[in-house]
Amino acid sequence: MTEPIQAIPAAPPKSSWLRYLRPWPASLAARTAFVLILGLVVVQTLGLGIHTLDRNDLVRLAAVRVFSFRVMSMYRDLAETPVAERQARLALIPKPKGFTVEILPNLNSLFANLMPAPPPIRHSILLNMDGFPIPPELRPQHVHFGVDPETRREYTGLEMPDGTWLVISSRLPGPGEIQGTEFLIAFVMMTLLAAALTIWAVRRLTAPVRTLAAAAEALGRDVNAPPLPEDGPSEIAAAASAFNTMAARIRRFVDDRTLLLTAIGHDLRTPITRMRLRAEFMEDDDQRAKMLRDLDEMEAMVSATIAFGRIASPNEPVSPIDLAELLRTVLDEAGDAAPEIAEHLDYDGPDHWTVRVRPQAFKRALTNLVGNAIKYGNAAHVRLIRPARPGTSLRIEIADDGPGIPPEEMERVMQPFQRLETSRNRETGGVGLGLAIARDIARAHGGDLTLANRPEGGARVILTLPT
Numbered sequence: 001m002t003e004p005i006q007a008i009p010a011a012p013p014k015s016s017w018l019r020y021l022r023p024w025p026a027s028l029a030a031r032t033a034f035v036l037i038l039g040l041v042v043v044q045t046l047g048l049g050i051h052t053l054d055r056n057d058l059v060r061l062a063a064v065r066v067f068s069f070r071v072m073s074m075y076r077d078l079a080e081t082p083v084a085e086r087q088a089r090l091a092l093i094p095k096p097k098g099f100t101v102e103i104l105p106n107l108n109s110l111f112a113n114l115m116p117a118p119p120p121i122r123h124s125i126l127l128n129m130d131g132f133p134i135p136p137e138l139r140p141q142h143v144h145f146g147v148d149p150e151t152r153r154e155y156t157g158l159e160m161p162d163g164t165w166l167v168i169s170s171r172l173p174g175p176g177e178i179q180g181t182e183f184l185i186a187f188v189m190m191t192l193l194a195a196a197l198t199i200w201a202v203r204r205l206t207a208p209v210r211t212l213a214a215a216a217e218a219l220g221r222d223v224n225a226p227p228l229p230e231d232g233p234s235e236i237a238a239a240a241s242a243f244n245t246m247a248a249r250i251r252r253f254v255d256d257r258t259l260l261l262t263a264i265g266h267d268l269r270t271p272i273t274r275m276r277l278r279a280e281f282m283e284d285d286d287q288r289a290k291m292l293r294d295l296d297e298m299e300a301m302v303s304a305t306i307a308f309g310r311i312a313s314p315n316e317p318v319s320p321i322d323l324a325e326l327l328r329t330v331l332d333e334a335g336d337a338a339p340e341i342a343e344h345l346d347y348d349g350p351d352h353w354t355v356r357v358r359p360q361a362f363k364r365a366l367t368n369l370v371g372n373a374i375k376y377g378n379a380a381h382v383r384l385i386r387p388a389r390p391g392t393s394l395r396i397e398i399a400d401d402g403p404g405i406p407p408e409e410m411e412r413v414m415q416p417f418q419r420l421e422t423s424r425n426r427e428t429g430g431v432g433l434g435l436a437i438a439r440d441i442a443r444a445h446g447g448d449l450t451l452a453n454r455p456e457g458g459a460r461v462i463l464t465l466p467t
């Protein structure tokens with residue numbers, strides 16, 4: 001890591017309502033629902049459209065039938081009335097709503113302005129008239145039809161036995177006028193209901209995908225995360241089972257490696273002790289002293305390795321801790337150990353901040369970093385920076401007033417047993433495992449460790465931790 005990371009790049013501002021304007025939604029659930037609902041609206045429109053056309057035909061037929069019968073009953077009523085009394089009778093007979101009835105000597109002036117009625121209407125009116133019970137001598141001799149194109153009124157002229165014309169008009173419903181609001185209400189209701197059902201079903205069906213993603217995320221932070229339930233649809237159960245197998249393999253691999261490390265450390269102790277005994281018998285004082293120093297160093301490395309194996313064990317359970325409190329504790333303990341620089345230790349950040357970590361391991365990582373800052377930089381300025389948005393990482397920055405770390409050495413010093421000073425002297429302690437351990441622990445929590453230098457001098461170690 002030669003490029004110091006100065007800041008977690010801020011996510012591009014994403015205003016929530018803008019997302020809904022995009023034509024193609026991002027999530028699987030939204031896409032599936034989108035396609036299904038779109039298809040549904042098309043099918044609904046077609047289905048209801050066909051149904052409505054059919055129904056309109058029926059309604060129109062019925063309307064024509066009613067119209068015909070009303071016309072005929074009025075006609076019979078007037079035809080049976082003596083000619084002299086017809087006008088009086090005309091004023092009296094009940095006229096259904098929307099009907100006009102008049103008696104004219106002829107049709108010439110009226111029908112001149114009318115269009116011929118469409119054949120289907122003409123035919124069905126005639127057909128219905130034929131079925132009407134009326135004495136044969138009273139039947140109309142001629143019947144004329146016309147439609148006023150502007151008012152859409154249907155005019156029927158019937159010739160009375162005395163040669164005058166009875167003209168009855170009414171407004172017949174035209175095509176596409178009947179469906180009214182029920183059609184729209186039915187359409188909206190059905191679509192809304194089906195859409196709600198679709199969204200519910202799609203969300204249910206895609207929920208396991210979200211669970212799987214969450215489980216993979218959790219595994220990155222904690223190899224001991226609980227296994228996924230292996231139920232649900234067969235594909236999902238198979239995926240969950242495969243995921244659990246993979247998690248178990250990773251767990252075993254990490255366990256084995258940690259165990260191996262500790263075992264090697266333990267086994268090396270015996271030969272080191274034997275060598276130390278043998279060194280005591282060496283003649284050359286100078287050589288013996290050097291040998292014993294080397295052996296001390298080896299012992300320190302072995303101890304550090306064993307300690308690392310123990311601390312970094314993935315078996316420590318994850319639990320919630322107050323990170324702000326932990327940082328202050330680490331600083332206090334460091335201040336107790338080195339009272340002369342206690343005034344150069346400070347904490348900046350929220351008073352309390354809960355995180356879920358493996359407490360011992362995490363404390364070890366922080367202790368290592370604060371220890372380095374004190375050892376190599378004579379100060380430790382600790383900052384806890386809250387996640388910019390929920391779901392992003394939080395940062396712990398540990399800065400000091402020392403010489404910093406040359407950028408080209410940053411990656412190397414994080415490797416095990418790598419130090420800037422070539423000698424592992426007692427003065428500055430360590431064997432070169434501190435940063436390696438801290439990075440290992442950060443990564444085991446799904447975070448990372450990066451090194452940088454402060455512009456005003458001194459190193460800045462940044463530990464990120466996903467929340």
Ligand SMILES: Nc1ncnc2c1ncn2[C@@H]1O[C@H](COP(=O)(O)OP(=O)(O)O)[C@@H](O)[C@H]1O
Pocket residue numbers: 368372373376377400402403404405413414418419420421429430431432433434435436459
């Ligand atoms: N804050 C720091 N300022 C300068 N150098 C540092 C700092 N932290 C670590 N280093 C360098 O990185 C090396 C590795 O650190 P570390 O892994 O903690 O091992 P150790 O502290 O045991 O030497 C250190 O030896 C030191 O040279």
Ligand SMILES: [Mg+2]
Pocket residue numbers: 368371372430433434435
């Ligand atoms: Mg160290």
